Amino acid sequence: MIALGLVSFFTDAASDMIWPLLPVLLAKGMHVSVAWAGVIEGAADATAALVKYLVGKRSDRLRRRKPFVLAGYGLSSVARPLLALATLPWHALVVRVVDRVGKGLRSAPRDALIAEDTPSERRAVAFGFHRAMDNAGAVVGPLVAVGLLSLWPDNVRAVAWATAVPGALALLAIVFLVRDRPKEASEAVRSTTSQGEISHEFKRYLVVVGLFALSNASDVFIVAQALKAGASVRDVALIWAALALVRAVAAAPGAALAQRVGKRRSLAIGWVVYALAYVAFPLVRGTAALVGVTVVYGAYYGLTEGAEKALVASFAGGQGLGRAYGLFSLVTGVGSLVASLLFAVLLSVGDGRYAWWTSAALALFAAVLLSVSRARASETRAG
Numbered sequence: 001m002i003a004l005g006l007v008s009f010f011t012d013a014a015s016d017m018i019w020p021l022l023p024v025l026l027a028k029g030m031h032v033s034v035a036w037a038g039v040i041e042g043a044a045d046a047t048a049a050l051v052k053y054l055v056g057k058r059s060d061r062l063r064r065r066k067p068f069v070l071a072g073y074g075l076s077s078v079a080r081p082l083l084a085l086a087t088l089p090w091h092a093l094v095v096r097v098v099d100r101v102g103k104g105l106r107s108a109p110r111d112a113l114i115a116e117d118t119p120s121e122r123r124a125v126a127f128g129f130h131r132a133m134d135n136a137g138a139v140v141g142p143l144v145a146v147g148l149l150s151l152w153p154d155n156v157r158a159v160a161w162a163t164a165v166p167g168a169l170a171l172l173a174i175v176f177l178v179r180d181r182p183k184e185a186s187e188a189v190r191s192t193t194s195q196g197e198i199s200h201e202f203k204r205y206l207v208v209v210g211l212f213a214l215s216n217a218s219d220v221f222i223v224a225q226a227l228k229a230g231a232s233v234r235d236v237a238l239i240w241a242a243l244a245l246v247r248a249v250a251a252a253p254g255a256a257l258a259q260r261v262g263k264r265r266s267l268a269i270g271w272v273v274y275a276l277a278y279v280a281f282p283l284v285r286g287t288a289a290l291v292g293v294t295v296v297y298g299a300y301y302g303l304t305e306g307a308e309k310a311l312v313a314s315f316a317g318g319q320g321l322g323r324a325y326g327l328f329s330l331v332t333g334v335g336s337l338v339a340s341l342l343f344a345v346l347l348s349v350g351d352g353r354y355a356w357w358t359s360a361a362l363a364l365f366a367a368v369l370l371s372v373s374r375a376r377a378s379e380t381r382a383g
Helices: 002-029 035-062 066-085 089-116 120-151 156-162 164-177 187-193 200-213 220-228 233-261 263-280 287-315 321-346 353-372 377-382
Strands: none
Touching: 002 035, 002 066, 002 089, 002 120, 002 156, 002 164, 002 220, 002 233, 035 089, 035 220, 035 321, 066 089, 066 156, 066 164, 089 120, 089 287, 089 321, 120 156, 120 233, 120 287, 156 164, 200 287, 200 321, 200 353, 220 233, 220 287, 233 263, 233 287, 263 287, 263 353, 287 321, 321 353
16 A cells, blocks of 8 residues: 555656646647647546556456556556657647556556455545545645746746656556555455446446536646636646645545545535535636635545545445446546536636536535435445
């Protein structure tokens, strides 16, 4: 768990050095609409989701996770710096899709490794810790980008080349620190890694998660809102760093809340916070106010990231963990693609507020459905 947290720290440092600046590269380097960023992110996430599902099933059969983890992080580390060569939107799309294919290769096996290495009652904390390390890297990345932009003003391509350094550190951590779990890890793990039918409880959970995913447009639209509010390139990086900092700080109390009140309830609270932030985003004026709403929005991640993945393990039943996490990622990824495309369309209507408010309404509806759904007895014990 600790080793994988370190890997995610370096990877997110590299990723968040450059991808928050994608709308800037599109608008100022390619002179196209920032709505392209949402299309690129949505398509990339959907691709990653499909790969996650296929790889998750495969890793269950082989019962070896590390090769997929290494291949996934390696592919992303190689692809990321190539954004420096992009001159047209479709170039950026190809680079981002390859980067997210890497994420698809690694995510389900990595999550299964964490689940296999952790007792069920501690999984929310384990995933919360992993997300905290992930988000800590996402704080460092934009700050490094700010430093590089101070040396080379507005040179997004230089930042892209620099992502090769933390990417290489992540690969070294995998090679020397990450270990596969033995096939006969424990009875508890074996009971959740055999192949079988998807439980009805898991299906209901995926339906609700899929509904929320339809509200969950790419965070690059927050960057677009910042540019619209007059933020500079360095301001955009700092806003992203602030978001990542809140995500990292909120992860531990979010996991603690999930253990205290239950994972479903914590997840529903997080979705309500998400909705409130989305109501506020189009109403605020000025960079300072936008930062304030972004900080509130960041709390949503802390409340949900550990709980939602821990619930997958709770609801998976006889299904393999890799397959379960892959299916979860497929549902959320396809939903996020539709969300980003819908958001891009609605953003062109009037002053764009309907895009934000439609997402908020869907998130609130999903929170209500999750709150009133009945938990399975095993989930009640785990939560």
